[in-house]
Amino acid sequence: GENVEQHPSTLSVQEGDSAVIKCTYSDSASNYFPWYKQELGKRPQLIIDIRSNVGEKKDQRIAVTLNKTAKHFSLHITETQPEDSAVYFCAAIKPESNYQLIWGAGTKLIIKP
Amino acid sequence: NAGVTQTPKFRVLKTGQSMTLLCAQDMNHEYMYWYRQDPGMGLRLIHYSVGEGTTAKGEVPDGYNVSRLKKQNFLLGLESAAPSQTSVYFCASSFDAAYPMNTEAFFGQGTRLTVV
Numbered sequence: 001g002e003n004v005e006q007h008p009s010t011l012s013v014q015e016g017d018s019a020v021i022k023c024t025y026s027d028s029a030s031n032y033f034p035w036y037k038q039e040l041g042k043r044p045q046l047i048i049d050i051r052s053n054v055g056e057k058k059d060q061r062i063a064v065t066l067n068k069t070a071k072h073f074s075l076h077i078t079e080t081q082p083e084d085s086a087v088y089f090c091a092a093i094k095p096e097s098n099y100q101l102i103w104g105a106g107t108k109l110i111i112k113p
Numbered sequence: 114n115a116g117v118t119q120t121p122k123f124r125v126l127k128t129g130q131s132m133t134l135l136c137a138q139d140m141n142h143e144y145m146y147w148y149r150q151d152p153g154m155g156l157r158l159i160h161y162s163v164g165e166g167t168t169a170k171g172e173v174p175d176g177y178n179v180s181r182l183k184k185q186n187f188l189l190g191l192e193s194a195a196p197s198q199t200s201v202y203f204c205a206s207s208f209d210a211a212y213p214m215n216t217e218a219f220f221g222q223g224t225r226l227t228v229v
Contacts, residue, residue, distance in 0.1 A: 032216055043203060043220040044156070089155065093216060101207075101218060105155040 002027040004092050006104030014112050019080055021107045023090035024072040030092040033073045034101070035064060038087045047088075048075070077109075085111045115139050119204050119221035126194040126228045134189040134224050136204030143208045145187035146171070146218070147179060149200040156203065162187055194228045201225050 003026040013019045023033075034049035050057045050064045050073065057064050061080075066073040077084055090104040117138045126132055136145065146161040158171030162181040176198060178190045187206075191198060207218040 034217070036218075043222050045220070046217050049217070100158075100161065103156050103158075108153075 002030060002092055002094055002102040004090060004102050004104045006090050006107055008107060009105065010108045010110070012110040012112060013080055015080055015082065017080055019075075019077045019084070019109055021075045021088055021090070021109070022072060023074070023092075023104050024070075025092045025102075026071070027092070027094055028068075028071060030094050030102075032093040033064070033066060034091050034093075035075050036089045036091070038089065038106075040086070044089060080109075080111050082111050082113065085109060117204055117206055117219050117221040119202075119224050121224060122222065123225050124227070126191075126226065128194060128196060128228060130194050131190070131192050132194065132226075133191075134202055134204075134226075136187045136189070136206075136221055138185055138187075138206040138219070140206060140219065141184075141209050141211070142206035142219075143184075143210060144206060145181065146205045146207075147177070147187065147189045148203045148205065149173065149198075150203060150223075151200050159189065159202075194226075196228045199226060199228045 006023045031052040035047050036044040037047045038044040048059050048062050048064050050066050061078050063076045087106045087108050089106045091101040120135045143164050147159040148156040150156055157173050159177050160171050160179040162168050165184040168179045180188045202224045204221040205218045
């Protein structure tokens with residue numbers, strides 16, 4: 001079955017710098033890759049996603065890139081701000097199992113003032 | 114539009130007691146899920162449902178049962194609570210067949226359960 005690995009588990013960056021979180025997946029049939037943000041004590045919420053027919057997607061300070069050949073996708077946050085501090089989860093979905101998200105273990109992002 | 118609502122938000126149980134967590138969604142979603150999240154950990158799938166009347170085991174189903182008698186509700190039961198079940202429980206739902214390209218999962222606010 002599908003397996004998603006996420007790195008690093010913790011990332012500490014200076015405010016204003018960029019942060020990059022990477023996920024790798026095992027099943028080449030996976031075609032949808034969302035990223036969720038979970039602030040302390042809150043529920044996970046979708047922040048950006050990408051489908052396998054697209055290589056990059058941007059939304060203001062966040063972007064996601066997908067390398068289908070290498071089977072990895074990354075979340076990029078530029079000009080980090082204190083409110084970016086949270087746990088970020090990546091996930092993958094296979095087309096024949098639209099219902100089941102396979103989750104990465106999460107990355108705790110710490111923004112240092 | 115309430116989205117996904119979980120009840121209760123907090124609960125303390127004694128070992129051996131039973132309880133039911135209720136998840137309700139008003140987005141006409143086909144799929145519903147129960148996850149547990151331990152401190153500093155990721156999301157682990159307990160059980161899920163792909164439609165009314167169906168349920169399936171996830172990654173960590175032992176000690177839990179579920180039911181999906183109505184499309185909008187997904188119940189998680191603990192028959193005999195154990196301290197190892199102390200966790201935050203999240204319900205989620207996704208996939209409206211009318212909008213098949215929208216696969217976003219929406220989460221409830223979580224239930225913090227402590228078993229003593």
